[in-house]
Amino acid sequence: MPGGKVHTAITLATTTGLVVYPVVVTYGNPYWYIAGAMAGVFLTPDHDVDGGNFTDTIIRKVSYVGQKVWRVFWTPYALLLPHRGKLSHFPILSTFIRLGYILLAINLIVWIIGLVSKILGGDNTVSFVFWWNWSFFSGLVHVDTLHWVADQLIKGKEQFIDE
Numbered sequence: 001m002p003g004g005k006v007h008t009a010i011t012l013a014t015t016t017g018l019v020v021y022p023v024v025v026t027y028g029n030p031y032w033y034i035a036g037a038m039a040g041v042f043l044t045p046d047h048d049v050d051g052g053n054f055t056d057t058i059i060r061k062v063s064y065v066g067q068k069v070w071r072v073f074w075t076p077y078a079l080l081l082p083h084r085g086k087l088s089h090f091p092i093l094s095t096f097i098r099l100g101y102i103l104l105a106i107n108l109i110v111w112i113i114g115l116v117s118k119i120l121g122g123d124n125t126v127s128f129v130f131w132w133n134w135s136f137f138s139g140l141v142h143v144d145t146l147h148w149v150a151d152q153l154i155k156g157k158e159q160f161i162d163e
């Protein structure tokens, strides 16, 4: 199983490489497509690992507190989905589920902030947060699929696990 460093390298190589080019010139917005592929570094299928993943290592280098917040955000997802299962790793399906989780989690956080604000006597004008972009989604599906392929091809080589 390739580790986080290998997956991140594949993601970045894809994003910056020629593989993206024929896709972006024929479909969608190329900038959102590249943004989606780049986001794949942090929105990795490996958020299903209970103890965290390579993104924690990256964020910890910038902010210790930020990494803790990041881990709390992804903990329910990690506990709900089995590692390398179809729901977290299978192409297209897993990308929908991961982005759906983010939207749900953000709306839950916004709702809690609104509730606390209301209790404290403040304004409670929170509304449902929603954002979707098919080009962004396609870029993320692209790198998620490569992640899945890499996991399938390098199955069992546990020495590649680095984080």
Ligand SMILES: [Zn+2]
Residues within 6 Å of the ligand: 045, 046, 084, 089, 147, 151
């Ligand atoms: Zn994986």
